[in-house]
Amino acid sequence: MRLPGRRAAGTGLAVAAAALTALGPSAVADADAADTAYEVLVFSRTAGFRHDSIPAGIQAVRDLGSAHNFTVTATEDPAAFTPSNLAGYEAVVFLNTTGDVLNDTQQGAFESYIRGGGGFVGVHAAADTEYSWPFYGQLVGAWFDSHPAIQQATVKVQDRAHPATSHLGQNWPRTDEWYNYRTNPRSTAHVLSTLDESSYSGGTMGADHPHTWCKTYERGRSFYTGSGHTQESYADSAFRAQLLGGIRYTAGQAAADCRPENGYTTLYNGSTTGWSQTGPGSFTNTDATLTTAGGLGLLWYSAQEFTSYSLKLDWMMPGDDNSGVFIGFPASSDPWSAVDNGYEIQIDATDTPDRTTGAVYGFASADLAARDGALNPPGEWNTYELLVEGEHLQVFLNGVKINDFTNTDPARSLQQGHIGLQNHGSGDDVRFRNVRIKALTGPITGLAGKCVDVRDAATADGTPVQLYTCNGTAAQKWSRVGQTFRAFGKCLDIAGGATANRSLVQLYTCNGTGAQRWEVSTNGTLRNPQSGRCLDVPGGNSADGTQLAIYDCVPTSPNEQWKLPF
The missing domain is CATH 2.80.10.50 (Trefoil (Acidic Fibroblast Growth Factor, subunit A))
Structure with a gap:
């Protein structure tokens, strides 16, 4: 299978950042236009109910391909599922497939494709497909159980960093056919959005009703959305953007942390309760997004110190910007206390190795090859996990470990302290979303x-x-x-x-x-x-x-x- 090229990695990030800054906001919005050209297969065979929206869905994916540098082949012929043919595609979209659509040999070819790093996008009735094929069930994440009548419902977006959902607000009201699933995929997949069952009639999964999710499986990447029943869905720009994000993720053109995530406590998702600001800088707080403003400062979580923990947060640089995440520092009204007593995990990608994205600033460079392979460029969101176990720190970028550091400085300690977000200075417009923590x-x-x-x-x-x-x-x-x-x-x-x-x-x-x-x-x-x-x-x-x-x-x-x- 042809491996996709990653965009603007390594030292090229500085060039990309400068170019995006010079070209302005419209260039940031179209950052994915720099994707390496790739191929996508759309498969829409049905052996059960047939959705009349399939032609509209195929055309929508073709339109996305024309605008975003990928070529689309659409087929309902299962003979396309051979090792040699699948090797030409970075992602395969199962678009409203139903029933048993592949024989044993074709299933084997698709399994090999996924195990070789291939991408899978499941749309709506892809969950109503191949019930007797366990590999497929694991890949898609959950099988269809039932659905009520088409109606409006509220989609609650839990992850606003994934390329399929970063364009959405916290709540997304839309009309579609809403699936109930036989099992909850949360234990094996990363849930991106759920359905608010109080907003419509006929939901059967309760307070936790996953609707869109992603996962890695057998070295492959999987994305599934329960939306896409109606013809009108494929004319909806927000839904088209979701499809595009799912395709880009599974094709390896955009990175995301799709590991299962459970047990985290929200520190920030719109409310700054428990946080304190020090220094002359500040943060604006709009649409559950913090954006740096003004001079040097630190927004720190003053309500609690933390010992062993997993800290996750989403961040984005619009251009050539600078910020960092501080951990392990004592309470202080002086922003320099975090610098002098704690550790900064850097965000700016344009500095020296020990002061660039993923570095423990001034102490330890990230694994630059791993970092470059996991880093989304300016204009796109990234996710950090900072895993602190005693004096041991591991840094994960979009689910990939990029740094492994042990504190040996007797004047500092990772074992207990506060966490904070840096405002580096005027013009360094870094944004943060969804700060959450899990105590170990x-x-x-x-x-x-x-x-x-x-x-x-x-x-x-x-x-x-x-x-x-x-x-x-x-x-x-x-x-x-x-x-x-x-x-x-x-x-x-x-x-x-x-x-x-x-x-x-x-x-x-x-x-x-x-x-x-x-x-x-x-x-x-x-x-x-x-x-x-x-x-x-x-x-x-x-x-x-x-x-x-x-x-x-x-x-x-x-x-x-x-x-x-x-």
């Missing part, structure tokens, strides 16, 4: 809904770690630091470094040994790699005070099922 600390719950507990809240080495009724005390608050779990600054440890079944678990000074390393499995177990065994409640005894141990991993055993808060 809290109770670990297991058998009978009880908690992993440090006996009597003691801190001495060798204190047993037990199962106990959850009570919210410090003895049950664990933080995740790398592959360790910590309470009272000490580690969850296997006594004596033993590896045999029924070896007991204790609290012990962190020492980096294999007895203190744990892998979090998707099946709910906590596995110790050194022993190959899992954290276990011996004998399934759920009584308070049962000391935990390790035992052969049995993912279906309730004795080894643990729910983490992070």
Whole structure:
């Protein structure tokens, strides 16, 4: 498969930024016109209900291609699904397909295409397709269940950084046919928008009704939207822009963080409650978007300090602009305190390696190759994740890890502090959206809904770690630091470094040994790699005070099922 070229990466970002600034706002709006030419296949075969909007949909994608530098081939012939033919396309759009549309050989070719990095766009009835093909079900994210009559509803946009939704407001009222799905895709996909079931009749999924989402699957990229039933949809400029964003994402022309996201607390999504401004600079706050204004300053979250956490936020530079995200600094009314005592994760892409996008400013350059491959250019939104575990910081840009830094400066600490957004100076017009955080600390719950507990809240080495009724005390608050779990600054440890079944678990000074390393499995177990065994409640005894141990991993055993808060 031909790999798409990325736009304006690396040192070219400075040139692109200068050009966009010189050309003005219209050039920023048309930044995607610089996409490398690519090919898109639109597939609209039906073996069930046939939507009369299919011709309008094909024409809409053709129009988008003409305007945005991609060529469209439309077909209903499943014979197009061969390895050699699919290799010519960066993305395949399933446009209102229904029923079983590919045979086993064709399915195999498409699976290989996705595993090779291909892109998939599913529109509306793409979720009403191939119910007996498990790979396809995972790729699309969820299958159709039912729908009410066509009516107006409110789409609530949760992610306004993805290229398919960054042009939308927080609420998007429109008329379409609204699907209910058999399962909720949130655990495996990144949900971009949901339906407000109170705004229409016939929704069956409740308060969390995903409508549009994206995901990575088997090295491929997937985007799905439940909209697109009606002919009128394809004349709607906002919906066309959504289709374009989905195509650009899946074709590799625009980056986005499409990892599943759960458990985050909003710090800013329109309200600045809890935030304080220092310095002469300021931020405007319009349409749930913060924009820097004026001189040097810092908008910092003064309501709370944070320890181990995952901080996510969306940002955009209109041109050659400068800003940064500060972490790990003490409370102060002086914006320079964050500079002198904390760490800045840089946004400006035009400076030296240790002071450019993804760098820990002045301390550590990002992996520039990884950064260049993940960075959207000026005029497009990007997403940061700053993952802080003790003194260890990892920086993710649009879901790709681009920096790995450990603090060794005794005058600074990442383990506790505030977070803030920099206003660098007049003319540096950086925008921020959707600042959210997830604490990597809290109770670990297991058998009978009880908690992993440090006996009597003691801190001495060798204190047993037990199962106990959850009570919210410090003895049950664990933080995740790398592959360790910590309470009272000490580690969850296997006594004596033993590896045999029924070896007991204790609290012990962190020492980096294999007895203190744990892998979090998707099946709910906590596995110790050194022993190959899992954290276990011996004998399934759920009584308070049962000391935990390790035992052969049995993912279906309730004795080894643990729910983490992070």
